[in-house]
Amino acid sequence: MDYFYIGIDDTDSPDGMCTTYLASSILNEFERNAIEIEDFPRLIRLNPFAPFKTRGNGGVSFKLSLDQDIALAKEIVLDYVSRLSMFDCENTNPGVVFYKGEITPSMVDYSLKAIYSIISIEEAEEFAGEIGAEIHKFKKGRGIIGSIAAISCPLEDYTYELLAYRESEKFGQLRKIDYDSVYEMDKETFPETFENIDGKYLAIEPKTPCPVLYGIRANNPEVLKKAYDMVVPNENIADFQIFKTNQHTDMHIQDVDCIADMKQYSCYKIRGEVKDKPHVIEGGHMFFTLFDESSEIECAAYEPTKSFRKTVSKLSAGDVVELYGGIGRENTFNIEKFQVIDLNDVVYKNPLCQCGKRMTSAGRNKGFKCKHCGKTIKSDEKVKEHVKRDLIEGRFYETPVSARRHLAKPLIRMNLD
Numbered sequence: 038m039d040y041f042y043i044g045i046d047d048t049d050s051p052d053g054m055c056t057t058y059l060a061s062s063i064l065n066e067f068e069r070n071a072i073e074i075e076d077f078p079r080l081i082r083l084n085p086f087a088p089f090k091t092r093g094n095g096g097v098s099f100k101l102s103l104d105q106d107i108a109l110a111k112e113i114v115l116d117y118v119s120r121l122s123m124f125d126c127e128n129t130n131p132g133v134v135f136y137k138g139e140i141t142p143s144m145v146d147y148s149l150k151a152i153y154s155i156i157s158i159e160e161a162e163e164f165a166g167e168i169g170a171e172i173h174k175f176k177k178g179r180g181i182i183g184s185i186a187a188i189s190c191p192l193e194d195y196t197y198e199l200l201a202y203r204e205s206e207k208f209g210q211l212r213k214i215d216y217d218s219v220y221e222m223d224k225e226t227f228p229e230t231f232e233n234i235d236g237k238y239l240a241i242e243p244k245t246p247c248p249v250l251y252g253i254r255a256n257n258p259e260v261l262k263k264a265y266d267m268v269v270p271n272e273n274i275a276d277f278q279i280f281k282t283n284q285h286t287d288m289h290i291q292d293v294d295c296i297a298d299m300k301q302y303s304c305y306k307i308r309g310e311v312k313d314k315p316h317v318i319e320g321g322h323m324f325f326t327l328f329d330e331s332s333e334i335e336c337a338a339y340e341p342t343k344s345f346r347k348t349v350s351k352l353s354a355g356d357v358v359e360l361y362g363g364i365g366r367e368n369t370f371n372i373e374k375f376q377v378i379d380l381n382d383v384v385y386k387n388p389l390c391q392c393g394k395r396m397t398s399a400g401r402n403k404g405f406k407c408k409h410c411g412k413t414i415k416s417d418e419k420v421k422e423h424v425k426r427d428l429i430e431g432r433f434y435e436t437p438v439s440a441r442r443h444l445a446k447p448l449i450r451m452n453l454d
C-alpha cells in the first residue's frame with residue numbers, strides 16, 4: 038500500500054540536540070495541526086562503524102496515510118530541521134527525505150547496506166533519484182544516507198524505546214534520576230524492559246548534554262507506560278515519545294563463511310579457534326587471535342567492556358567459539374558476545390614425580406628431573422592432563438549493559454534457557 042514517508046537524520050552534534058527530540062517536536066506540531074502518523078515513529082540504528090556518526094548512528098522516520106495534509110507536513114518538517122539542527126558543528130549535515138509509494142525490495146537492500154557497510158552521499162543521492170524520493174540536503178546533506186535507510190528498513194524483529202525529554206533550561210545540566218525508583222521499575226518490569234541498570238550504573242540515563250533525560254527499552258509499548266510512571270526524575274519531564282526500533286535485534290550481524298570473507302567496518306557472527314591465551318595490553322584492552330582454515334584475526338575486548346574481559350581471559354588456545362561483533366578502525370574484531378562451542382580441556386605438562394612433586398626440565402633433550410627428591414627420567418615427552426574449565430560449552434557470554442551497542446541483542450531477548 039502507498040504511504041507518505043519522512044526520514045530525518047544528522048541533526049545533532051556532541052554538544053547537543055538529538056534527532057529523536059527533533060522528531061518528537063515535529064510530531065507535537067503535527068498534532069497541533071491535526072496531522073496523524075501511522076504506527077509509532079521509528080528510530081533505526083545503522084552501521085555502528087559509520088565514520089561520521091555522532092553517537093549511536095540513528096535515523097528517524099515516520100509514515101503518513103495519503104489523506105493527511107502532506108504539503109503541510111513537509112513544510113513543518115523542513116521548518117523544524119532548519120531551525121533546530123546543530124548547524125555550527127562541522128559534522129552536522131542534516132538530510133530530510135520524503136518518499137511516496139511502497140517500500141520496494143531495492144529500498145530494503147539499501148537499508149541493509151546502510152546497516153552492513155558504508156554508503157557515500159553521492160550513492161544515496163543517486164538511489165533517491167532511482168526511487169523518486171525527494172531529498173533536502175542541509176550543508177553537505179550527509180543525513181540523506183540515513184534518512185533513506187530509516188524509511189526503508191524492514192522491522193521483522195523490533196523493540197521499543199521510550200525517550201523522556203528535559204525542559205530546555207536543563208539541557209547540559211547534571212541529571213538527577215532517583216536510583217531507587219529505577220531499581221524498583223527494573224524489578225517490576227524486567228525482562229519486558231531491559232538494560233535499565235548495571236549494578237549502581239543507571240543505564241537509562243545518557244551521559245551527554247542531549248535533551249534526553251532517560252530512555253527505557255522494552256519488548257512492548259504497554260510496559261513502557263508502566264515503567265514511565267515508576268521512574269522518579271527529580272526534574273520536570275517536558276515531553277516523552279515512544280519509538281519503534283531495530284535496537285537490540287542483532288540486525289547488524291551478518292552470517293559469514295570464514296574469517297577471510299569478513300570486511301572492515303562490518304559486523305558478523307564468526308566461528309573459529311582460539312590461537313593464543315588472551316592477554317592484556319596498556320590501557321586494559323584484552324586481545325587474542327582467532328583462526329580458521331582461511332585466515333586469522335585479532336579479537337578484542339576493550340577496556341570499557343570491564344568485567345567481560347575477565348570472562349574472555351578464561352579462553353584458551355584450542356577453544357572453538359562463535360563470536361558476535363564487528364571490525365573497527367584498527368582492523369580488530371570487537372567482541373559483543375560469544376558462544377562457547379567446544380572447550381579444549383587438554384593441557385600438556387611436565388610429568389609428576391613419584392614423590393608427588395611436579396618435575397622440571399633437565400635441559401634440552403635431557404628429560405626431566407625432580408628438584409625435590411633428585412629423581413630423573415630420560416624421556417622429554419610431556420604428559421597429557423585434563424583441566425577443569427571455568428566456561429560452559431554451549432553457553433553465551435555478553436558484554437555488560439554499560440558497554441553494549443544499541444543494535445546488540447541481549448541474551449535476555451534470545452530465549453536461551
Ligand code: ATP
Pocket residue numbers: 046047048049050055056057083084087088089090091092093094095096130150151152153154155156157179180181182183184
Ligand atoms: P544520534 O544517535 O545522537 O542521533 P548519530 O550517531 O545518529 O547521532 P548522526 O548525527 O545521525 O549521528 O550522523 C550519522 C551520519 O552517518 C548521518 O549523516 C548518516 O546519514 C550517516 N550514515 C548512516 N549510516 C551510514 C552508512 N552506512 N554509511 C555512511 N554514512 C552513514
